[in-house]
Amino acid sequence: xxxxxxxVVSEGELSNIARxxxxxxxxxxxxxxxxxxxxxxxxxxxxxxxxxxxxxxxLMAGAFSSSRQVAEILGEQDFRSILQQxxxxxxxxxxxxxxxxxxxxFEQQTHVGLxxxxxxxxxxxxxxxxDRVRHGGVQARxxxxxxxxxxxxxxxxxxxxxx
Amino acid sequence: xxxxxxxxREIQCKIVYxxxxxxxxxxxxxxxxxxxxxxxxxxxxxxxxxxxRTLFFDFLPLDLGQVHGFRVRFALYTVPGQVLYERTRVAVxxxxxxxxxxxxxxxxxxxxxxxxxxxxxxxxxxMGRDLGSFPFIMQWNKRDLPDAVPTQTxxxxxxxxxxxxxxxxxxxxxxxxxxxxxxCKGVMGSL
Numbered sequence: 001x002x003x004x005x006x007x008v009v010s011e012g013e014l015s016n017i018a019r020x021x022x023x024x025x026x027x028x029x030x031x032x033x034x035x036x037x038x039x040x041x042x043x044x045x046x047x048x049x050x051x052x053x054x055x056x057x058x059l060m061a062g063a064f065s066s067s068r069q070v071a072e073i074l075g076e077q078d079f080r081s082i083l084q085q086x087x088x089x090x091x092x093x094x095x096x097x098x099x100x101x102x103x104x105x106f107e108q109q110t111h112v113g114l115x116x117x118x119x120x121x122x123x124x125x126x127x128x129x130x131d132r133v134r135h136g137g138v139q140a141r142x143x144x145x146x147x148x149x150x151x152x153x154x155x156x157x158x159x160x161x162x163x
Numbered sequence: 164x165x166x167x168x169x170x171x172r173e174i175q176c177k178i179v180y181x182x183x184x185x186x187x188x189x190x191x192x193x194x195x196x197x198x199x200x201x202x203x204x205x206x207x208x209x210x211x212x213x214x215x216r217t218l219f220f221d222f223l224p225l226d227l228g229q230v231h232g233f234r235v236r237f238a239l240y241t242v243p244g245q246v247l248y249e250r251t252r253v254a255v256x257x258x259x260x261x262x263x264x265x266x267x268x269x270x271x272x273x274x275x276x277x278x279x280x281x282x283x284x285x286x287x288x289x290m291g292r293d294l295g296s297f298p299f300i301m302q303w304n305k306r307d308l309p310d311a312v313p314t315q316t317x318x319x320x321x322x323x324x325x326x327x328x329x330x331x332x333x334x335x336x337x338x339x340x341x342x343x344x345x346x347c348k349g350v351m352g353s354l
Contacts, residue, residue, distance in 0.1 A: 006165040006354060014170035039258020040222075040238065041166045041175045055208050058222045058238065062210075065254030066219070073250075099164075141167055144174075145354045149231050156227050156235070157347045160203050161195075161340045 007037065008141045009133055014044060016129050021046040024104065024122040028115050031089065032105040035096070035126060036061055047105070060093055060103050081119070083112065094119045097127040099134075164258040165354055173234045176350045177258055181283050182265035183275045184244030187304040190333035191265065192223045192239055195343060198336060203227060219243065220255045237347055244279075253286050261298035261350035263342055265333075266321055268303055268311035276321055294324065298349030301328035302342045307335065 021033040032047030040061030081094040092104045166175040180188040196207040205224035227235040242252040266276045331338025
């Protein structure tokens with residue numbers, strides 16, 4: 001499967017994504033709603049608290065990639081969602097298109113079926129937004145990542161990572 | 164897949180350390196974690212078995228701080244090296260922006276290195292990527308071994324693409340940061 005080389009998220013589209021995540025959190029009473037790309041990088045999140053979302057993103061994307069390999073062994077194309085149930089909280093991860101992942105962290109008293117239905121609805125909305133994002137980013141990328149930017153990042157890398 | 168978040172003014176890239184079991188991928192990350200300056204390094208996350216071998220991956224986020232108003236971050240991953248875990252390696256490669264191939268310089272590991280490299284090439288092809296046009300660095304690790312295979316031999320058998328290569332001894336830290344600098348710059352150059 002061909003993979004994207006990069007994704008450029010504009011301010012306008014990020015607020016559209018934030019709106020979908022916020023509404024999903026409100027409707028399900030979720031403590032967190034998170035949008036990741038499948039490589040584990042956090043695109044946007046909604047929620048409060050001090051959880052390490054960077055590590056959570058890497059682990060959730062890893063778990064999902066692993067499940068895809070399981071699906072392949074079973075002859076399935078992929079698993080569209082994974083549910084991890086805890087005593088206090090549970091996590092539902094749902095594929096958005098083929099490149100992204102919607103993660104909902106919710107408390108035990110919330111009905112799983114409700115979360116599944118609303119997450120699927122949000123996933124469809126997010127897919128439409130992300131389709132626009134993936135087709136509209138070239139110009140924005142060129143504005144950010146120019147020759148001078150690359151040179152300055154290289155200097156930062158040299159000064160930070162010394163022997 | 165590099166993520167350029169214009170709204171959050173953030174750039175995130177993913178780098179994977181690939182190689183055979185016990186070649187020193189995790190040791191690279193451990194050295195970086197213990198020697199990179201404090202604000203730049205995040206927590207090292209390892210999913211290992213009781214025998215301390217990587218079961219799924221290691222994960223180390225690095226934060227370069229602000230450049231031109233953008234926060235630049237690299238996420239370093241390792242794959243489990245054992246042959247058994249090929250499917251897991253494919254999973255970890257998902258969305259990768261740059262790869263370091265850590266080759267074990269022990270003479271009895273030469274064939275295993277070669278097979279592992281072939282597997283990596285195949286996995287990348289399946290993802291529609293060609294290692295030849297991709298940020299890719301070779302690291303000749305364990306150069307401190309008394310019977311280490313000469314680097315010319317490693318270059319001849321494992322580096323037909325003439326990717327940039329570095330001698331290293333990850334245990335002592337030799338070559339770890341030069342490798343890291345090269346792959347980070349390679350990834351930025353390809354954005």
